Amino acid sequence: MVSVHAVDIDRTSETPTYRQVANILRERIRSGELKRGDQLPSVHALVIETGLADATIRSAVRVLKDEGLVRTAPGRGVFVC
């Protein structure tokens, strides 16, 4: 598991919150902070950290999944591809 650090969401931004979360996570992958096989913070952890709703976090994960950057494993977590 990799710690989450700050996930700062700008509620006033034009960018939807779920895309902000996706952008932050994507940048961590791109930068190498999150490497292949690393587990992302769980949906629950991100809910706590961001104060956003469960469904909103799931939307963010879906974006990265659709981009092929991560894969989800039911009962285990979300992992960098």
Added chain:
Amino acid sequence: MVSVHAVDIDRTSETPTYRQVANILRERIRSGELKRGDQLPSVHALVIETGLADATIRSAVRVLKDEGLVRTAPGRGVFVC
């Protein structure tokens, strides 16, 4: 669960899209294709199949619910009465 088959929406029709969806589902119930207790396609499945928005599909389901043709069960699905 019952498969969805084609759900053809006519964007140019006078009939609102949500009513078109309601009409199609109603006809499947009337014809016996969908029987008492059968589960309708989920909102998500219909969103994918029709290309319409979540809220639009929900409007269609609400029509059938108001007519007493179906009942909704949160976390489970929509079922024929």
Added chain:
DNA sequence: TCTCATTTGTTCGTATGTATC
């Protein structure tokens, strides 16, 4: 084997804002 906590998956409900016709 069984139980429990964790985690993702799936489902409907509700509300708000915006755009279009």
Added chain:
DNA sequence: AGATACATACGAACAAATGAG
């Protein structure tokens, strides 16, 4: 003004897979 449609966001419940013990 009103109806329709879409996007976003949050709430809630249930299911299924996993792993620890």
